[in-house]
Amino acid sequence: MAMLSPLPVRDGVGATRLRIPREGPWVTVADYMVERFGHLDPERLLARFDRGEIVGIGAVVLHRDTPLGAHEFVWYYREPPVENEIPFEIDVLYADDDLVVADKPHFLPTTPGGKYLQNSALVRLRRALGNDDLTPIHRLDRATAGVLMFSARRETRGAYQLLFENRRVTKVYEAVSSLPAEWHPDAPLLGGMPFPLTYRNHIVKQPGSVCVQVDETAEPNSETRIELLGFTAEALHTRLLPHTGRMHQLRVQLAALGAGIRNDGFYPVLLPDGPDDFSRPLQLLAKQLRFVDPLSGEDRTFTSRRVLAEAPDATLST
Structure with missing residues (x-):
């Protein structure tokens, strides 16, 4: 406990x-x-x-x-840092006595940490909803936008946390990548594999490193289904359904396949730290969460209203 x-x-x-x-x-x-x-x-x-x-x-x-x-x-209590304002709002998609579902913008961290306290999804929602018991059930990277779930009260928190621990939540993401160099419009392949494909690799987090590494010699510990949504002469739009939830899993897997997500400062190359460029958000979106509610038994689906700015206008049906 x-x-x-x-x-x-x-x-x-x-x-x-x-x-x-x-x-x-x-x-x-x-x-x-x-x-x-x-x-x-x-x-x-x-x-x-x-x-x-x-x-x-x-x-x-x-x-x-x-x-x-x-x-x-x-x-x-931590002494509050001098924070740079994140000029994007977090929207509430759903709220009841037990659950709050939000639509997080890019650049906003899920929880307080480092140089961000008031500029975090948790603190903004606690203050907006007047609920100090609000607690995230899972997390999104600061750079990633989309659907984020919070427990509204301690008594039922464990039931929702178990959904994620037992992998009973279907998570759907979208990403926009630069088109791989070997791309063939008439026969789209990613990493030499046709769509849809399931990609597995072994991801490890080294102490002291902000990035994860891929160990090609170890048994896979991460798995993602990748579907093609669309492409242009320069951009690739994919739907991602992770089966596991390793740190930076989607970002490092697409980079390993030669389709690094646009505006990613970590993969495939770690760029020098600098101020946020709000005009160039990471093109990764947690688009949807689906699960059977552990309290009511109802099928629940929550979908982000956000779109990726660099996604191709014309998409393929899948």
Whole structure:
């Protein structure tokens, strides 16, 4: 069972939990945190102890002289970063007492993290709906737009989470790629395979890397069905139905097939980090989610209203 925070959600953002070592070269919890967060001004951090802003289980206030080992976990509110505004709205497609389904724009992260707190789908929706219990059931990359589901209350959250854990949700994506160099309009192939095709490979995340890698020697651990929607002289439009949910799975698989998604700064080549170019969103869209509702038994289908800006106007029927 997840450990509940002793601090309430504040301005749509939950408190951060930190595990404290039971022993080590630090005399106090504060000593450990000063070293752990060496990029922060030590005096500003210690002042937060003095103000009672760092607590343990049961909301017990820690002080700068609280000894190491007295608390295994502490909670605190992150100091809000100076955020660049994401100038796109998140739309609610559906809401009831148990479930909220949103249509996330490109560039907006699912949850707070790094340099984004208020500019996250979770915080925006918590504030808009007045529901601090709202929790994402799954996640989309910040660069990916589309359908995103949230649990509206703790009592029924597990039932929806199990849908994803047990792969009982059909996820449908769309992508626009640059046309592969070996493309033949009269006999479309991707990676030498005709459409529709099922592609499998082994994806691994290396510690410290922002990208995943493909291990050609290992047994596949990812699988996606790829269907052709349309193409022009320069662009390829595909429908993607992932059976597994590995990190960056669709992005790295299309890149491995020679059809890297347009405006992808990670695959096939990692580009230098820079400010967002809102005119060039990643051409990947979580178009639809389908499942049998675990509470009502009804067939549910939620479809994004968004479209990919670089998708060919004329599409093929599939």
